[in-house]
Structure formats: C-alpha cells, structure tokens
Amino acid sequence: xxxxxxxxxxxxxxxxxxxxxxxxxxxxxxxxxxxxxxxxxxxxxxxxxxxxxxxxxxxxxxxxxxxxxxxxxxxxxxxxxxxxxxxxxxxxxxxxxxxxxxxxxxxxxxxxxxxxxxxxxxxxxxxxxxxxxxxxxxxxxxxxxxxxxxxxxxxxxxxxxxxxxxxxxxxxxxxxxxxxxxxxxxxxxxxxxxxxxxxxxxxxxxxxxxxxxxxxxxxxxxxxxxxxxxxxxxxxxxxxxxxxxxxxx
Ligand SMILES: *[C@@H]1O[C@H](CO)[C@@H](O)[C@H](O)[C@H]1NC(C)=O
Numbered sequence: 744x745x746x747x748x749x750x751x752x753x754x755x756x757x758x759x760x761x762x763x764x765x766x767x768x769x770x771x772x773x774x775x776x777x778x779x780x781x782x783x784x785x786x787x788x789x790x791x792x793x794x795x796x797x798x799x800x801x802x803x804x805x806x807x808x809x810x811x812x813x814x815x816x817x818x819x820x821x822x823x824x825x826x827x828x829x830x831x832x833x834x835x836x837x838x839x840x841x842x843x844x845x846x847x848x849x850x851x852x853x854x855x856x857x858x859x860x861x862x863x864x865x866x867x868x869x870x871x872x873x874x875x876x877x878x879x880x881x882x883x884x885x886x887x888x889x890x891x892x893x894x895x896x897x898x899x900x901x902x903x904x905x906x907x908x909x910x911x912x913x914x915x916x917x918x919x920x921x922x923x924x925x926x927x928x929x930x931x932x933x934x935x936x937x938x939x940x941x942x943x944x945x946x947x948x949x950x951x952x953x954x955x956x957x958x959x960x961x962x963x964x965x966x967x968x969x970x971x972x973x974x975x976x977x978x979x980x981x982x983x984x985x986x987x988x989x990x991x992x
Contacts, residue, residue, distance in 0.1 A: 767799075769790055769791060770787070770988065775992075776850070776992050780850065781847045781848045782846075785846045795807045796808040803982060804975075805975060807838050809834040809838075811833065812830075812835070813832070814833075815830045815833065816829045826874040827871065827872070827873050827874065828870070829871050829872075831868065833868040834867050835865070837863045837864040837865055841859045841860070842860045844858040844859065844895075845857060853902050853903065854900065854902075855899070856898065856899045857897070859896045860895050862894075864891045864894055865889070866887070866888070866889040866890075866891075867886065868886070869887070876948055877948060877955065879944075881931075881948070883931065883933055883934035883942070884933065885931065885934070886931075886932045887929065887932070888930045889927060890928045890929075891925075892926045893923075896923075896968070897920065897921040898919065898921075899917075899918070900918040900976065901917045901918075903916050910986070911984060912981060912984060913980040913985050914981070915973055918969050918972050918973040918976060919969055920965050920968045920972060921965060922961055924957050931945065931946060931949070
C-alpha cells in the first residue's frame, strides 16, 4: 500500500513538474517596466537563496555552499624564472551569506549593477607554489586554509538579447567586479617539505603584509571572480526565454 502510495505521489509530482512550464516556482518573476524592478529582482534573489546554496543542476546553477573551483593558476610560469603558484580542489565557504546592499537594473541600457557584501569567506584548497612573495622564496605543496572578512564586491553586468531559433534569450556580454577585502588570515601547510621554521617564516610574510598583498592580489581576484560570475550567469540565463523570465508587463 505504501509503495502504491509512493508511486502515485511520484506520478502526480512528476506530472506537476512537467506541466509547470519552463519557469520553476522558485523563480519569482519581475516585469521589465516595473519602476521598482531592482527591488523586485532583489526579492527574487532572496527567494532563490536557499536553492542557490544547494545548487540547481538542471538550470546550470552550481552549488554555492561550498562553491567549488577545480583549479586556478595564479602564476603560470611562462617567465624565464619558471615560478609557479596554483590552487586546485578549491572549496569556498560563506558565499551564500552574501548581503545585497544595492541593486539596480537599467532596462534601456541593459545593465545590472550591484553592491554585495560577504561577511566571512573560508577557503580550503590544495596549493602548489614555487615563487617569491615580497622577495621571500616560498616553496611547497599541501593544504591551504584561508579566511577573509568584510568582502565587498561591486559588479556591473551588461547583457544583450540574443535571437535564437525558438525565441529571445538574455546573454551577459561583460561582467566586471571590483573587490575590497577587509582582512584575511592564511596558512599554508607543509611548506618547504614540512620544515617548521621556514614554513612559519613564509606564513608570517603572508599574514604580516596584508595591505600590500591585498593590493597585489586584488586585480587577479577581480579578473577571476568576473570570469566565474559571467560564466555562471550565462549558464543560468540561457535556460529562460527573455520574455518569459523578464516579461514587459
Ligand atoms: C579560519 O576560521 C576558522 C573558523 O573560525 C578557524 O577554525 C581557522 O583556524 C581559521 N583559519 C585561518 C587560516 O585563520
């Protein structure tokens, strides 16, 4: 009896999904001639937040908690010095606690701008480094743990309406992010094959020169974050017709 009930429920449920049309319920629609369209989009993002945490694979939305990045090359070693620095198996925790401070949608200009704050981000990854950081050699491979606090991002995205065989779709053409990081702490394990003195010295360099290192790292981080956001945004919006997801009225 239980099994029959379960199957019946599954059939009804599947039927509901199939008949629900292309826009899932948790996508709260906004109208493009709404004078407060920014407010509406912001409210939609709040409705979406719990779904963003776990991701929506069928819509190309990756899991945000943690956010996984397979690999980032920081220094690629194309210079004669052959220095390298890279991270792999990166998990970032805390991004889903983002707070939207401002959000503006300019429909005629096809521009979305936002100011977002994230109180704390925690990163765990595998690192591989052979480089100089502020003239000090740093070499090793192992786990890296890092925390950053008071992260502010200002993003401006421009989109186009793309004509496809079956209708019009949104496509983001550029997405530029400006970042600010309040503070951070980082720990590289197993530097210099586990030599505790050299390892501690290198970690101190990383944590005692924050202002300078943040200044150096920001342009790189901005480029990476912009790239990731542009990709993610397009993976999401390509699933929806413009006039369905962002109707005129
Ligand atoms: C990051 O924060 C967590 C939680 O507060 C803490 O356990 C960890 O030691 C911190 N890591 C670093 C590198 O500061």
